[in-house]
Amino acid sequence: TEVVIASDEAEGSRLAALIVAAQIRTKPNCVLGVATGSSPLALYEELAAQKRTFDASGIRAFALDEYVGIAPTHPQAYRAVLLRTFMRPLGLNESALSVPAVEPFTLERTGVDYEQRITDAGGIDLQILGIGTDGHIGFNEPGSSLASLTRVKTLTSQTRADNARFFDPPDSVPVHCVTQGIGTILRAKHLLLLAFGETKARALAAAVEGPVTASVPASAIQLHPHVTVVVDEAAARELL
Ligand code: F6R
Numbered sequence: 001t002e003v004v005i006a007s008d009e010a011e012g013s014r015l016a017a018l019i020v021a022a023q024i025r026t027k028p029n030c031v032l033g034v035a036t037g038s039s040p041l042a043l044y045e046e047l048a049a050q051k052r053t054f055d056a057s058g059i060r061a062f063a064l065d066e067y068v069g070i071a072p073t074h075p076q077a078y079r080a081v082l083l084r085t086f087m088r089p090l091g092l093n094e095s096a097l098s099v100p101a102v103e104p105f106t107l108e109r110t111g112v113d114y115e116q117r118i119t120d121a122g123g124i125d126l127q128i129l130g131i132g133t134d135g136h137i138g139f140n141e142p143g144s145s146l147a148s149l150t151r152v153k154t155l156t157s158q159t160r161a162d163n164a165r166f167f168d169p170p171d172s173v174p175v176h177c178v179t180q181g182i183g184t185i186l187r188a189k190h191l192l193l194l195a196f197g198e199t200k201a202r203a204l205a206a207a208v209e210g211p212v213t214a215s216v217p218a219s220a221i222q223l224h225p226h227v228t229v230v231v232d233e234a235a236a237r238e239l240l
Pocket of ligand 1: 207
């Protein structure tokens with residue numbers, strides 16, 4: 001695991017954008033795994049600002065996760081968020097974005113179907129990740145199997161509280177989601193994990209330096225041969 005400590009979120013996001021842009025230049029038809037949440041937002045903005053320096057028209061994107069129980073057009077549905085923050089700023093069509101199906105009648109098959117779509121696309125070349133204050137990646141909460149694949153999960157009250165800032169009223173945060181599993185994430189060829197701010201310091205240290213354990217799902221990145229972690233000084237504070 002390569003850990004890059006930037007002075008602040010803006011610098012970290014610029015470094016991360018260089019990595020993503022290099023991936024697109026090396027493989028113009030690459031498959032990107034895209035996280036939502038606040039951590040990658042500055043990276044996505046930076047990438048859009050640099051879009052004349054590479055040709056993104058051939059890439060495909062796979063969402064890391066999606067809420068169950070809100071319409072795909074809800075402004076906080078991850079499909080809508082990714083269209084707004086990642087796809088449109090890069091000039092990409094919605095057809096290049098895959099998101100797990102969350103309609104009630106699809107839930108039984110959604111995991112298997114999503115895994116198949118990833119496989120059919122040739123696998124994810126670069127997976128962008130954030131980390132939850134409880135150590136989750138995707139919505140794989142503590143206790144998730146390190147071999148898990150895409151499936152329906154229940155959000156913990158901690159994660160619902162963390163995400164309440166995006167919802168009005170705050171308690172309307174969905175209870176369920178579909179998320180790539182930890183095993184799915186580990187199949188990506190390169191992982192790029194972003195963590196900014198002191199609220200992430202404990203989880204980040206546990207993920208990078210602690211034992212590999214289902215209690216800290218992000219610790220599974222230690223099992224992956226090609227990981228880049230980009231943090232700011234605040235998030236790096238608990239590292240040894
Ligand atoms: C987002 C996701 C989550 C977030 C994590 C951190 O698609 O799967 O794991 O990456 O909750 O969220 P932020 O970046 O908002 O602190």
